[in-house]
Amino acid sequence: MAGGNPASTTEYIQHHLTNLVYGKLPAGYERTTEQGVEVLQADTWTMAHGGQEATDMGFWAIHVDSMIWSIGLGSLFCWMFLRAAKKAHTGVPAGWLNFVEMIVEFIDGAVKDSFHGRNKMVAPLALTIFVWVFLMNLMDLLPVDLIPTLLMMAGVEYQKIVPSTDPNITLGMALGVFVLMLYYSFKIKGTGFIKELTMHPFNHWGFIPVNLFMETVGLLAKPFSLGLRLFGNMYAGEMIFILIATMFAAGAGAGFVSGGLHAELFGEQTSGYFWLVIFLLVTGVCWLNLKGKVSTGKTVLLCMAFMAIGGGLFALGGGLMQWGWAVFHILVITLQAFIFMVLTVVYLSMAHEDH
Amino acid sequence: MNINLTLFGQMVTFAFFVWFCMKFVWPVIIDSMEERQKKIADGLDAADRALRDLELAQSKATDQMKDAKQEAAGIIDQANKRAGQIVDEAKNQARTEGDRIKVAAEAEIEQEMNRAKEELRASVAGLALAGAEKVLEASIDEKANRTLVDKLAAQL
Numbered sequence: 001m002a003g004g005n006p007a008s009t010t011e012y013i014q015h016h017l018t019n020l021v022y023g024k025l026p027a028g029y030e031r032t033t034e035q036g037v038e039v040l041q042a043d044t045w046t047m048a049h050g051g052q053e054a055t056d057m058g059f060w061a062i063h064v065d066s067m068i069w070s071i072g073l074g075s076l077f078c079w080m081f082l083r084a085a086k087k088a089h090t091g092v093p094a095g096w097l098n099f100v101e102m103i104v105e106f107i108d109g110a111v112k113d114s115f116h117g118r119n120k121m122v123a124p125l126a127l128t129i130f131v132w133v134f135l136m137n138l139m140d141l142l143p144v145d146l147i148p149t150l151l152m153m154a155g156v157e158y159q160k161i162v163p164s165t166d167p168n169i170t171l172g173m174a175l176g177v178f179v180l181m182l183y184y185s186f187k188i189k190g191t192g193f194i195k196e197l198t199m200h201p202f203n204h205w206g207f208i209p210v211n212l213f214m215e216t217v218g219l220l221a222k223p224f225s226l227g228l229r230l231f232g233n234m235y236a237g238e239m240i241f242i243l244i245a246t247m248f249a250a251g252a253g254a255g256f257v258s259g260g261l262h263a264e265l266f267g268e269q270t271s272g273y274f275w276l277v278i279f280l281l282v283t284g285v286c287w288l289n290l291k292g293k294v295s296t297g298k299t300v301l302l303c304m305a306f307m308a309i310g311g312g313l314f315a316l317g318g319g320l321m322q323w324g325w326a327v328f329h330i331l332v333i334t335l336q337a338f339i340f341m342v343l344t345v346v347y348l349s350m351a352h353e354d355h
Numbered sequence: 356m357n358i359n360l361t362l363f364g365q366m367v368t369f370a371f372f373v374w375f376c377m378k379f380v381w382p383v384i385i386d387s388m389e390e391r392q393k394k395i396a397d398g399l400d401a402a403d404r405a406l407r408d409l410e411l412a413q414s415k416a417t418d419q420m421k422d423a424k425q426e427a428a429g430i431i432d433q434a435n436k437r438a439g440q441i442v443d444e445a446k447n448q449a450r451t452e453g454d455r456i457k458v459a460a461e462a463e464i465e466q467e468m469n470r471a472k473e474e475l476r477a478s479v480a481g482l483a484l485a486g487a488e489k490v491l492e493a494s495i496d497e498k499a500n501r502t503l504v505d506k507l508a509a510q511l
Binding site (some may be wrong): 071 | 364
């Protein structure tokens with residue numbers, strides 16, 4: 001897809017980082033299509049073609065891919081856990097129920113550790129956040145090109161399948177948590193919350209503006225750090241997958257010995273012929289081995305040599321790197337889901353604490 | 356990287372899923388888990404109780420066994436004593452019987468002896484007289500001697 005061409009590599013990365021956007025283009029907008037430039041007569045709700053249009057849509061746009069994957073994964077979570085809840089009994093648990101109970105117990109323990117108020121909502125909230133965020137992060141482990149390529153064949157131009165690499169999604173959840181924080185702060189502390197904002201850390205009326213500024217910044221920093229932390233981690237992880245994929249694609253296209261050579265000698269179109277030659281050589285050696293003209297050991301060595309020249313080794317290297325990063329990323333996605341959950345619980349716990 | 360309506364879409368979705376989880380998933384699972392925990396705790400308690408009961412029953416059984424042994428020993432003692440008694444009694448009885456038989460035998464012997472004596476006495480006078488008669492050849496007044504000899508015989 002990318003080859004060694006820096007322009008196409010940038011394009012490839014850009015394409016991977018563009019959401020499928022449905023939104024409103026304002027009247028008078030100059031739309032560049034294949035038929036030429038089209039000037040919109042009225043406000044139009046439409047699918048954006050490319051990142052520029054998506055940006056021009058401004059606020060009145062929605063990331064269709066993020067929403068679909070997010071809602072889909074959330075529904076998956078609800079359905080799976082509801083199935084377990086329907087089967088819940090007091091006998092010996094087995095299979096899926098066992099797994100669900102393990103997660104529930106884990107969440108319950110974590111919530112009991114850091115949340116000391118009385119609130120029936122915090123534990124289910126934590127469970128939802130943990131499992132949902134984990135599932136959203138888990139999409140990162142699917143091969144980066146798999147679903148976007150398949151959907152491209154079906155006519156969908158852009159697709160970002162990891163909702164948690166979309167700041168709207170992570171900040172949306174963080175803002176949800178923020179609303180809960182404010183709600184419970186007012187509910188539990190009442191005017192005490194105002195006092196906390198104005199009379200802290202300097203307990204003097206003259207310092208009210210300073211206190212208010214500091215406390216407000218501190219308060220607002222919570223949801224933003226919460227949302228941006230998850231977004232940043234997942235975005236970076238996704239980026240590394242994409243970068244490895246560009247190297248992988250380049251390797252698969254040419255091969256490290258011949259890559260420079262064939263590009264120098266023949267130009268872009270030749271990689272197909274090149275692969276055909278390698279294929280014929282390998283097949284020929286195998287055929288000779290079957291006829292008994294070449295020993296098996298030599299066959300293996302020759303095939304390996306051909307494949308190494310053909311870029312098999314390099315491609316394999318790319319695959320191994322993808323795999324290695326995926327293994328490492330499993331830790332990241334679990335940890336990030338856990339951190340999001342724990343911080344939510346801690347923030348809500350702070351909202352419940354009356355000084 | 357645009358912030359747009361998706362933000363609020365996600366907030367609404369988030370609220371819905373949290374509500375759903377709070378309503379239909381969490382309480383059911385956590386309740387069943389707590390109930391199971393209670394059940395297991397009860398079961399363990401019951402097992403402990405059963406163990407204690409077992410120990411109690413065992414010590415009770417041991418006590419009863421000891422009692423039974425003691426009782427058995429007492430019974431055997433008694434039986435031995437009784438047997439001794441019976442033997443003693445039998446001995447005594449036998450001795451008494453023996454004595455009685457001996458006394459009866461002695462009495463009979465005496466009777467026999469007396470009878471023999473009587474008979475002897477009765478016949479001794481005649482014999483003496485006959486003897487004397489033989490010796491003296493009718494020279495003796497039977498009558499006068501008779502009294503003499505009777506007197507003699509009475510002295511026997």
